[in-house]
Amino acid sequence: TGPLPLPERTRVFVIANQKGGVGKTTTAVNLAAGLANGGLRVLVIDLDPQGNASTALGIDHNAGVPGTYEVLIDGEPIEQHVQQSPEADNLWVLPATIDLAGAEIGLVDIPGRESRLLRALDRLLQRHRVDYIFIDCPPSLGLLTLNALVAAEELLVPIQCEYYALEGVSQLLRTIDLVKGSMNDRLRLSTIVLTMYDARTRLSAQVAHEVRTHFGAETLRTAIPRSVRVSEAPSYGRTVITYDQASAGSQAYLAAASEIAQRGVAAKGQS
Ligand code: ADP
Ligand code: MG
Numbered sequence: 377t378g379p380l381p382l383p384e385r386t387r388v389f390v391i392a393n394q395k396g397g398v399g400k401t402t403t404a405v406n407l408a409a410g411l412a413n414g415g416l417r418v419l420v421i422d423l424d425p426q427g428n429a430s431t432a433l434g435i436d437h438n439a440g441v442p443g444t445y446e447v448l449i450d451g452e453p454i455e456q457h458v459q460q461s462p463e464a465d466n467l468w469v470l471p472a473t474i475d476l477a478g479a480e481i482g483l484v485d486i487p488g489r490e491s492r493l494l495r496a497l498d499r500l501l502q503r504h505r506v507d508y509i510f511i512d513c514p515p516s517l518g519l520l521t522l523n524a525l526v527a528a529e530e531l532l533v534p535i536q537c538e539y540y541a542l543e544g545v546s547q548l549l550r551t552i553d554l555v556k557g558s559m560n561d562r563l564r565l566s567t568i569v570l571t572m573y574d575a576r577t578r579l580s581a582q583v584a585h586e587v588r589t590h591f592g593a594e595t596l597r598t599a600i601p602r603s604v605r606v607s608e609a610p611s612y613g614r615t616v617i618t619y620d621q622a623s624a625g626s627q628a629y630l631a632a633a634s635e636i637a638q639r640g641v642a643a644k645g646q647s
Pocket of ligand 2 (some may be wrong): 400401402424428512514
């Protein structure tokens with residue numbers, strides 16, 4: 377795979393779906409690694425107290441490691457706490473620890489509680505070039521996810537090719553409309569990624585068809601196949617991109633990353 381095109385300016389993605397286990401974290405880290413593999417400068421912000429994105433990118437996140445919590449609650453600069461991922465020279469992570477679970481409550485009494493992340497990102501981007509930012513959200517629509525929805529311009533929704541795939545998506549879209557109307561008018565659903573696609577089952581094909589019927593323009597052509605290599609990579613602190621570059625899962629995430637980068641360029645001059 378060759379170099380990917382630079383976006384006109386930083387693209388900030390929030391990866392959200394309040395359903396757990398649909399592939400949010402897996403998609404965040406592997407798209408990030410795919411874009412970094414194409415030579416772009418990429419930051420992953422781990423907004424889930426479980427810290428799964430930090431783990432998958434090889435970053436220690438024991439309690440006490442500073443990261444997202446200090447940025448949101450204490451107002452510390454992002455650059456003070458980002459760590460470079462061993463996955464690539466141009467891939468950084470703002471780690472999350474279990475302490476972040478307390479931020480959901482801790483934010484309530486802080487002024488501008490829903491725009492803490494936005495302000496931190498603005499400050500970072502005044503000083504540093506970052507091409508892509510992926511914010512990995514917890515499976516809920518609380519204040520942490522709200523911070524991500526306020527800070528991002530593009531919503532990326534992973535949809536698992538399973539029963540009830542679209543369940544919750546309409547609730548998510550209603551939330552987006554609320555956020556758009558009051559806190560962030562730049563936010564738009566830009567990308568849907570079909571995950572855990574199983575070509576052997578009719579169900580996967582049916583779900584993919586249904587999603588493409590509703591969201592034809594947003595859904596990436598590349599669907600991510602269900603693959604053991606994808607699911608085992610995090611236990612080695614790796615993305616599938618470096619863990620097994622030739623595997624079907626890795627090739628799919630690389631293709632998806634390339635689609636996203638190309639779309640960003642194609643979108644220039646529109647809107
Ligand atoms: P979420 O962040 O939405 O909760 P995860 O990304 O953690 O979801 O994925 C849920 C589980 O599914 C994890 O165990 C992950 O390894 C697995 N998984 C995700 N994508 C794939 C895939 N393409 N093939 C196989 N397993 C996958
Ligand atoms: Mg997750």
